Amino acid sequence: MGEILRVQDLWLEREGREILRRVSLVVEEGTVHCLLGRNGSGKSTLAYALIGSGGYRPSRGSILFYGQEITDLSITERAKLGITLAWQEPARFEGVKVKDYIALGMKEPSLPRIEESLRAVALSPSEYLNRYVDESLSGGERKRIELAAVYAMHPKLAILDEPDSGIDVLSLEDIARLIRRMASEGITVLLITHRDEMVPVADVASLICGGEIIRTGDPKVVREHYARRCIPCELAEPVESEEDYERYV
Amino acid sequence: MSVTYKIATEFEAIVKAYEKAGGKPEVFKSSRIASLVVSSNKVLAANEIPGIHMEAEELPSGIRATIRVEPGVKLEYPVHLCFGVLPQEGVQEIYSKFEIGDGAQVAFIAHCTFPNALDVRHIMDSTIHVGKGALMHYRESHYHGERGGTVVLPKARVAVEEGGQYFSEFNLTIGRVGRLELDYVVDVGPYGVAELVAKAYGYGDDSILVKEAIRLNGEKARGLAKSRIAVREKARSEVHGVTEGNAPFTRGHVDCIEIVRDEAIAIAVPLVSVRHPSAYVTHEAAIGTVDKKGLETLMARGLSEEEAVDVIIKGMLGG
Numbered sequence: 123m124g125e126i127l128r129v130q131d132l133w134l135e136r137e138g139r140e141i142l143r144r145v146s147l148v149v150e151e152g153t154v155h156c157l158l159g160r161n162g163s164g165k166s167t168l169a170y171a172l173i174g175s176g177g178y179r180p181s182r183g184s185i186l187f188y189g190q191e192i193t194d195l196s197i198t199e200r201a202k203l204g205i206t207l208a209w210q211e212p213a214r215f216e217g218v219k220v221k222d223y224i225a226l227g228m229k230e231p232s233l234p235r236i237e238e239s240l241r242a243v244a245l246s247p248s249e250y251l252n253r254y255v256d257e258s259l260s261g262g263e264r265k266r267i268e269l270a271a272v273y274a275m276h277p278k279l280a281i282l283d284e285p286d287s288g289i290d291v292l293s294l295e296d297i298a299r300l301i302r303r304m305a306s307e308g309i310t311v312l313l314i315t316h317r318d319e320m321v322p323v324a325d326v327a328s329l330i331c332g333g334e335i336i337r338t339g340d341p342k343v344v345r346e347h348y349a350r351r352c353i354p355c356e357l358a359e360p361v362e363s364e365e366d367y368e369r370y371v
Numbered sequence: 372m373s374v375t376y377k378i379a380t381e382f383e384a385i386v387k388a389y390e391k392a393g394g395k396p397e398v399f400k401s402s403r404i405a406s407l408v409v410s411s412n413k414v415l416a417a418n419e420i421p422g423i424h425m426e427a428e429e430l431p432s433g434i435r436a437t438i439r440v441e442p443g444v445k446l447e448y449p450v451h452l453c454f455g456v457l458p459q460e461g462v463q464e465i466y467s468k469f470e471i472g473d474g475a476q477v478a479f480i481a482h483c484t485f486p487n488a489l490d491v492r493h494i495m496d497s498t499i500h501v502g503k504g505a506l507m508h509y510r511e512s513h514y515h516g517e518r519g520g521t522v523v524l525p526k527a528r529v530a531v532e533e534g535g536q537y538f539s540e541f542n543l544t545i546g547r548v549g550r551l552e553l554d555y556v557v558d559v560g561p562y563g564v565a566e567l568v569a570k571a572y573g574y575g576d577d578s579i580l581v582k583e584a585i586r587l588n589g590e591k592a593r594g595l596a597k598s599r600i601a602v603r604e605k606a607r608s609e610v611h612g613v614t615e616g617n618a619p620f621t622r623g624h625v626d627c628i629e630i631v632r633d634e635a636i637a638i639a640v641p642l643v644s645v646r647h648p649s650a651y652v653t654h655e656a657a658i659g660t661v662d663k664k665g666l667e668t669l670m671a672r673g674l675s676e677e678e679a680v681d682v683i684i685k686g687m688l689g690g
Contacts (some may be wrong), residue, residue, distance in 0.1 A: 176663075
């Protein structure tokens with residue numbers, strides 16, 4: 123297996139402020155790569171830059187997918203190559219049923235696969251297929267449906283932004299099981315989290331701080347570094363906030 | 372003989388247009404389903420079933436109809452109404468009176484179709500009385516063709532008696548709108564319920580004006596005025612949602628969402644008023660472009676921007 127994603131010296135600036143700095147990252151195909159960092163460290167910003175979100179164009183550097191330069195490709199073009207994102211706070215879609223939402227990303231939509239993806243996130247298909255992806259679902263339910271949609275899409279690279287936050291029923295072990303299942307089915311996972319308990323599911327981990335990746339390697343070592351030196355941390359200033367996306371996209 | 376043939380041909384043509392507007396033509400073949408088919412000013416078919424009475428009088432440019440549901444009757448199948456104008460030009464005026472007897476339960480599915488319209492004017496003037504404890508659902512879907520040559524003026528004055536329930540949905544989401552001026556006013560008695568939903572999708576130079584008013588006049592009456600409008604290109608929409616809490620413990624809500632693209636213009640004027648300290652009326656109106664996160668989420672699944680916008684707008688208008 124070779125590398126699926128290579129990020130080279132990526133910088134992202136906004137209003138004269140550096141949000142991402144000299145980010146370099148290599149993700150090997152077929153692995154689970156954990157990007158660990160405190161809230162505001164630049165994790166979500168990197169995720170948005172990787173999928174090609176409109177407000178997150180890098181000022182410098184490049185992103186390669188299977189060796190192909192994709193830095194200037196649109197979100198749709200990158201998704202068609204096989205990159206997608208499970209959002210930390212998924213959007214709502216009035217009038218769109220769960221089954222149709224999940225089917226949207228599938229090359230060959232099939233009901234058994236949609237049902238299987240719901241079961242993979244501990245949701246009963248009979249109860250959820252015909253519900254709407256709107257405010258009638260709780261935040262946790264929407265989040266699980268988002269993960270189900272990414273799983274059903276079967277992308278080459280799934281970026282999961284804080285899949286472990288705000289989930290009301292799924293335990294960390296359930297999330298870990300889903301991630302392992304994705305990996306066993308050939309989906310490379312870039313797992314973004316601030317919870318070091320999630321790290322053991324990964325094959326490789328990187329630590330991001332102040333918009334810069336400061337360490338990559340054995341998950342145990344990275345986790346230890348994070349636990350000992352990053353929590354609590356009074357040094358790093360947050361470089362992003364949850365409101366940034368709404369402001370800049 | 373030739374007259375019969377002509378009517379049969381017109382019936383087939385209007386039913387075909389009805390199908391294009393989203394209707395199911397087989398309903399007109401069933402003797403168990405009440406129905407009324409009107410082309411311009413001609414009543415082409417009318418099927419009554421026990422418990423419902425329909426009288427229709429042809430006028431020079433339309434019809435006058437009275438539809439009466441006997442008290443206590445609960446109709447198993449919806450009543451199907453089809454109104455249309457097939458020529459490119461014409462006027463159709465429908466003056467209708469609905470009388471839903473106390474305790475009756477009935478649903479109406481109406482389709483109004485003007486598939487070839489270049490200059491068609493359709494006036495719908497309804498008086499609706501929902502008796503004590505009665506339930507009426509009324510769903511109206513329009514198809515105006517692709518040339519924007521239709522002017523539609525639906526007007527309804529509705530009275531809901533004690534414990535009665537009235538649910539209305541107006542849809543104009545396929546094809547051009549032309550000019551729409553919807554004007555519904557509902558007076559709700561004690562413990563009554565009224566819900567008005569209007570959905571429209573305008574483009575080109577379409578013009579949409581929606582006026583929905585619910586007056587909660589009886590104790591504990593409840594009401595919802597909901598509108599979902601999308602406009603693009605040079606279309607214009609204006610929504611006036613009014614809810615009045617005029618009696619003790621009334622509950623009302625105005626809910627308006629308008630999506631605007633290109634050079635289109637959208638205006639929302641929610642108006643709520645309360646005339647009793649225990650009444651509670653709320654409103655929310657959101658106007659703007661398509662939600663960016665929703666758009667990027669769908670694009671991250673492989674949809675183009677246009678496809679993603681389409682999914683979001685169709686969801687909002689269809690759900």
